[in-house]
Amino acid sequence: MGLMESLARDLGGGGESGGVQAARAAAFQLALAQGVPSPRHEDWRYTDLGGLSGQEFRTAAAATLDGQTLPLRELDAWRLVFVNGRFAPAQSDLTSLPPGVTVRLLEEMSRQDPQWLAEHLSRQANPDARTFVALNAAAAPDGLHVELAPGTSLEKPLLVIFATIGVGTPALASPHLHVLAGRHSQLDLIELHFTAGQGATLTNAHTRVDAGDAARVAHYRAVCEGGEGSHVGSVQLNVGRDGLVENFSLVLGGRMVRVDIDGYLAHPGGELKLNGVFVADQNQHVDHHTRVDHAASHTTSDEVYKGIADGNGRGVFNGQVLVREGVEKVVATQASNNLLLSSDAEIDAKPELEIYANDLRCAHGATVGQLDDDGLFYLRSRGVPAVEARALLVYGFVQSLVESIPHAALQALVTARFAEANPALEKLLSGDYS
Amino acid sequence: MATPQTEVSELLNRKYDAGFYTDIEQDQAPPGLNEDIIRLISSKKEEPEWMLQWRLRAFERWQKMPEPKWAHVHYPPIDYQALCYYSAPKSRANAPKSLDEVDPKLLETYKKLGIPLEEQMMLAGVAVDAVFDSVSVHTTFKDKLAAAGVIFCSFSEAVREHPDLVRKYLGSVVPQGDNYFAALNSAVFSDGSFVYIPPNTRCPMELSTYFRINAMNTGQFERTLVVADAGSYVSYLEGCTAPQRDENQLHAAVVELVALDNAEIKYSTVQNWYPGDEEGRGGIYNFVTKRGDCRGRNSKISWTQVETGSAITWKYPSCVLKGENSVGEFYSVAVTHHRQQADTGTKMIHLGRNTRSTIISKGISAGRGQNAYRGLVRIAKSAENARNYTQCDSLLMGNECGAHTFPYVEVRNASAKVEHEASTSKISEDQLFYLRSRGIGSEDAVNLIVNGFCKEVFKELPMEFAVEAQKLLNITLEGAVG
Numbered sequence: 001m002g003l004m005e006s007l008a009r010d011l012g013g014g015g016e017s018g019g020v021q022a023a024r025a026a027a028f029q030l031a032l033a034q035g036v037p038s039p040r041h042e043d044w045r046y047t048d049l050g051g052l053s054g055q056e057f058r059t060a061a062a063a064t065l066d067g068q069t070l071p072l073r074e075l076d077a078w079r080l081v082f083v084n085g086r087f088a089p090a091q092s093d094l095t096s097l098p099p100g101v102t103v104r105l106l107e108e109m110s111r112q113d114p115q116w117l118a119e120h121l122s123r124q125a126n127p128d129a130r131t132f133v134a135l136n137a138a139a140a141p142d143g144l145h146v147e148l149a150p151g152t153s154l155e156k157p158l159l160v161i162f163a164t165i166g167v168g169t170p171a172l173a174s175p176h177l178h179v180l181a182g183r184h185s186q187l188d189l190i191e192l193h194f195t196a197g198q199g200a201t202l203t204n205a206h207t208r209v210d211a212g213d214a215a216r217v218a219h220y221r222a223v224c225e226g227g228e229g230s231h232v233g234s235v236q237l238n239v240g241r242d243g244l245v246e247n248f249s250l251v252l253g254g255r256m257v258r259v260d261i262d263g264y265l266a267h268p269g270g271e272l273k274l275n276g277v278f279v280a281d282q283n284q285h286v287d288h289h290t291r292v293d294h295a296a297s298h299t300t301s302d303e304v305y306k307g308i309a310d311g312n313g314r315g316v317f318n319g320q321v322l323v324r325e326g327v328e329k330v331v332a333t334q335a336s337n338n339l340l341l342s343s344d345a346e347i348d349a350k351p352e353l354e355i356y357a358n359d360l361r362c363a364h365g366a367t368v369g370q371l372d373d374d375g376l377f378y379l380r381s382r383g384v385p386a387v388e389a390r391a392l393l394v395y396g397f398v399q400s401l402v403e404s405i406p407h408a409a410l411q412a413l414v415t416a417r418f419a420e421a422n423p424a425l426e427k428l429l430s431g432d433y434s
Numbered sequence: 435m436a437t438p439q440t441e442v443s444e445l446l447n448r449k450y451d452a453g454f455y456t457d458i459e460q461d462q463a464p465p466g467l468n469e470d471i472i473r474l475i476s477s478k479k480e481e482p483e484w485m486l487q488w489r490l491r492a493f494e495r496w497q498k499m500p501e502p503k504w505a506h507v508h509y510p511p512i513d514y515q516a517l518c519y520y521s522a523p524k525s526r527a528n529a530p531k532s533l534d535e536v537d538p539k540l541l542e543t544y545k546k547l548g549i550p551l552e553e554q555m556m557l558a559g560v561a562v563d564a565v566f567d568s569v570s571v572h573t574t575f576k577d578k579l580a581a582a583g584v585i586f587c588s589f590s591e592a593v594r595e596h597p598d599l600v601r602k603y604l605g606s607v608v609p610q611g612d613n614y615f616a617a618l619n620s621a622v623f624s625d626g627s628f629v630y631i632p633p634n635t636r637c638p639m640e641l642s643t644y645f646r647i648n649a650m651n652t653g654q655f656e657r658t659l660v661v662a663d664a665g666s667y668v669s670y671l672e673g674c675t676a677p678q679r680d681e682n683q684l685h686a687a688v689v690e691l692v693a694l695d696n697a698e699i700k701y702s703t704v705q706n707w708y709p710g711d712e713e714g715r716g717g718i719y720n721f722v723t724k725r726g727d728c729r730g731r732n733s734k735i736s737w738t739q740v741e742t743g744s745a746i747t748w749k750y751p752s753c754v755l756k757g758e759n760s761v762g763e764f765y766s767v768a769v770t771h772h773r774q775q776a777d778t779g780t781k782m783i784h785l786g787r788n789t790r791s792t793i794i795s796k797g798i799s800a801g802r803g804q805n806a807y808r809g810l811v812r813i814a815k816s817a818e819n820a821r822n823y824t825q826c827d828s829l830l831m832g833n834e835c836g837a838h839t840f841p842y843v844e845v846r847n848a849s850a851k852v853e854h855e856a857s858t859s860k861i862s863e864d865q866l867f868y869l870r871s872r873g874i875g876s877e878d879a880v881n882l883i884v885n886g887f888c889k890e891v892f893k894e895l896p897m898e899f900a901v902e903a904q905k906l907l908n909i910t911l912e913g914a915v916g
Contacts, residue, residue, distance in 0.1 A: 349842075353858055355836055360859065364839070365853075365856070366853075367852065368850060368851070369851045
C-alpha cells in the first residue's frame with residue numbers, strides 16, 4: 001500500500017460541516033492526482049521519498065506529553081503546544097494575551113465559521129499547490145488560526161510547538177498554522193517541530209502568513225525531529241504593501257527534512273528576508289526549496305542560507321527568484337554557503353533566477369567548501385587542539401547568522417545542536433579554555 | 435538616457451546582413467526518416483557496413499526516445515517526417531580536386547559572406563574545410579598539415595581513409611543514445627570534420643570550418659570529431675552564417691573532443707545563423723550536443739562560444755574531466771534579440787584528482803529575447819581537490835526580454851571548492867550617461883559597454899574571431915537600448 005492509500009483510510013468524518021468535508025476531499029483528490037513526488041520531478045530531483053512511501057503511515061493518535069521534555073521552556077513567550085496535531089491546553093499558556101490578538105483552533109473555526117474554514121482549505125489546495133500542501137489541507141485534524149487586529153504589536157513572541165509522538169508504528173502528523181497579521185501589526189512567531197517516542201514519524205506541516213500593509217512578521221521555524229522523524233514543511237509568506245516578512249529556517253534534526261518556503265511580494269514596498277541554517281550529519285537528508293516571487297514593483301528580497309553536511313549527510317538548497325513581466329525597481333539577492341566536511345556527505349545547490357523584467361538588480365551566489373586551513377593553523381598554533389579548533393570554526397561558519405536571531409533561547413537551541421556534534425564546543429563557548 | 439525613438443526603431447528593423455539565397459541544384463533525398471533513408475545516406479557516402487549498422491542502432495534508440503521538454507524554450511512541434519535528411523550540391527558527382535573545379539556560384543556565396551577562401555589561406559594561414567550543406571566541398575592546406583602528420587578532412591573521407599581511428603573514437607564521448615538530438619544526429623549525420631593530431635605535435639595552424647545551411651527544408655546534421663593525441667595541441671574554429679529563409683530549419687550537430695595525456699584542445703565558435711525576423715518567423719533551430727573528454731592526465735579542453743544567431747539555441751558544450759590534473763573551460767557570450775530564445779550553458783563533470791574548471795557566461799537579452807544559462811558542476815567522490823569557479827552575468831536591454839539562470843552544483847567530495855556567482859541587471863544608466871556626456875553617441879556607448887561586459891570571453895577567442903565576434907555583437911544589438 002502506498003503513502004496516499006494509507007492516508008486515505010483516515011480521512012473524513014470528525015463531525016465537520018459538509019463544506020469543510022468537501023474541501024478536504026477535493027484537496028485529497030488533488031494530492032492523489034499529483035501523486036507522491038519522485039526524483040523525476042524537477043522539484044524533487046535531489047530528494048527521494050521512496051523510503052517513506054513504502055511505509056504504512058496512519059494519522060497519529062492523540063497522545064499526551066510530559067511538559068518537562070518540551071524545548072524552549074526558558075523562553076518568555078505566549079505558548080501553544082500541539083501534540084500529534086491536537087491542541088494540548090495543559091502545556092499551553094496564553095495568560096494576558098493582548099486583546100488585539102485572537103487565537104482560535106481550526107476545530108473552533110469549523111464550528112463557528114465553517115464557511116471560512118472551507119474556503120481557507122480550498123485556497124491551500126489550489127491546482128498549483130504542492131502535493132504536501134494539499135495533503136495537509138486534506139488531513140490536518142486540527143490547527144491554529146491567529147489573527148492580529150490592525151496596529152497590534154506583541155512585545156513577547158508567540159511560540160507554537162508541534163510535537164509528534166511516535167507510537168511504534170509509522171505515524172503521520174499534519175500541523176496547520178495560519179497567521180493573519182492586520183495593518184501595521186507586529187509579531188515574532190516561533191514555530192518549533194520536534195519528535196518524541198518510538199518509531200517512524202512523518203510530520204507534514206503547513207504554515208501560511210498573510211501580512212497586511214506595513215505589517216512586520218518575523219517567523220522563526222525550527223525543525224528538531226528525532227532520528228526516525230521525517231518532516232515535510234511548506235511555508236507560504238504573503239507580504240503586504242510596505243510590509244516586512246522575515247523567515248528563519250533552522251533545521252537541526254530529522255531523518256529526512258524537506259522545507260518549501262514560498263514568498264510572495266504582490267504589493268509595492270514589500271520586503272522579504274529569508275535566512276536558513278541547517279545541519280545534515282549521520283544519515284540525515286535536509287532539503288530547502290525557496291521561491292521568491294516578485295510580482296510587484298519596488299520590492300526587495302534578501303536570502304542567506306548556510307548549510308553543513310558531515311558524516312553521510314546530504315544537504316540540498318534550491319533557491320528560486322522570479323521577477324515577473326512589467327515589474328520594476330526590484331532588488332533581489334541570494335547567497336547559499338555550504339560546508340562539506342566528509343567525503344561521504346554531499347551538497348547540492350541550485351540557485352535559480354527567472355527574470356522577465358529589466359529594471360532590477362539581482363545577484364546570487366553559491367559556494368561549497370571546507371574549513372579554512374589557515375584558520376585551523378592559526379588556532380592550533382595558539383594551542384587549541386585540532387578537535388576544538390574544528391568545532392569553533394564549524395560553529396563560526398554559522399555564528400553571525402545565528403546571532404542575528406533576537407531570542408537567546410533559540411540561539412541556545414542551535415548551539416546545543418552544534419555541541420552535540422562537537423562536545424568541545426560548549427566548553428569553548430562558555431569561555432572555558434582550560 | 436534614450437536614443438530618439440525614430441532612430442531606435444530604424445535600427446531595430448535592420449535586416450539580417452548575411453541573408454540571401456544561392457540557387458544551386460541540389461541532390462536531395464525525399465522527405466521523411468526511416469531505415470531506407472539511413473541506408474540511402476550511408477550508400478551515397480559509400481560507407482562501410484559497420485558505419486551503417488552504427489547509424490541504424492542510433493535510429494533504433496532515437497525512435498524510443500521522447501523529445502526533451504525541459505529547456506526554457508518554446509517552439510511548435512517539429513515534424514521529423516517532413517524534413518529532408520540528405521542534400522548535397524550536384525558538384526559532388528565529380529568531386530573537385532582544386533578550387534577551380536568548385537561551382538563558381540558556391541564560391542560567390544562564400545565571398546558574399548566575407549569568407550574569401552583564398553585570402554584566408556594566404557593572409558590568416560587558416561586551413562578551411564568548408565561544409566556547404568552536407569558534403570565537404572573544399573579543403574585547403576592539406577599538404578602542410580599532412581607534413582605535420584595532422585589529419586584534417588571531411589567526416590566521410592575519414593570513414594573511408596581512417597576507419598580505425600573513427601571507429602575507435604566515434605561515439606566514445608557522445609554515445610548514440612546520449613540524448614534525443616544526438617541520437618538523431620548519429621542516425622542521419624551527413625558530414626562534418628575529422629581532426630586527428632598525432633602525439634607531441636602542435637598543429638601548425640588554426641583549423642577552421644565554416645558551416646552553411648542552404649537548401650530549403652534540409653536539416654543539417656554535422657558530426658565533428660577532434661582527437662588530440664598525447665602531448666599535442668590544436669585550436670579549432672567553427673563559424674557559421676545562413677541565408678534568410680521563412681521556414682524553420684533544424685540543425686542538430688554533434689561535436690566530440692578527445693584529449694589524451696598532456697593534450698590541449700581549444701574549440702572556438704562564432705554562431706550567426708539566421709535568427710528569424712522581428713516577429714520570430716523563420717530562423718534556425720540549433721539543437722547541438724558538444725562534449726569534450728579530458729581523458730588523459732594534464733589534458734585541457736577549452737570551449738569558447740559567441741552565440742548571436744539562431745531562433746532557438748539549445749547547446750551545452752561540456753567537459754568530462756577524467757584525467758588527473760585535467761582542466762575544463764567554458765567561455766560564452768549568448769545574445770538574444772527580437773524573439774530569439776537561447777538555453778545554453780555547460781556541464782563540468784569532475785572525476786579525476788586535482789581537476790579544475792572555469793565557467794564564464796555572459797548573457798545579453800534585448801527586444802523580446804529569452805536567454806537562459808543552464809549549467810551543471812558535478813564533483814564526483816573520486817575527484818580529490820577539485821576546483822570550480824563559475825560566473826554568469828546577464829545584461830538586460832528592454833522590458834520585454836528575459837534572463838534566466840539555472841545552475842546545478844553537486845558536490846560529493848569534501849576537498850572540493852566550488853564557487854558560483856551570478857548577477858542580472860540592466861545596462862547601467864550612469865555608464866551610458868558618462869559616455870554620452872563625453873560626446874560618444876548612444877549607439878557607440880552601448881557597444882562600448884557591451885563589449886566591456888563580454889571582454890573576458892572575447893579575449894579567449896583567436897584574434898580573427900574576436901574581431902568578427904565584436905562586429906557581430908554590435909550589429910546584433912543595434913538599437914536595442916532605447
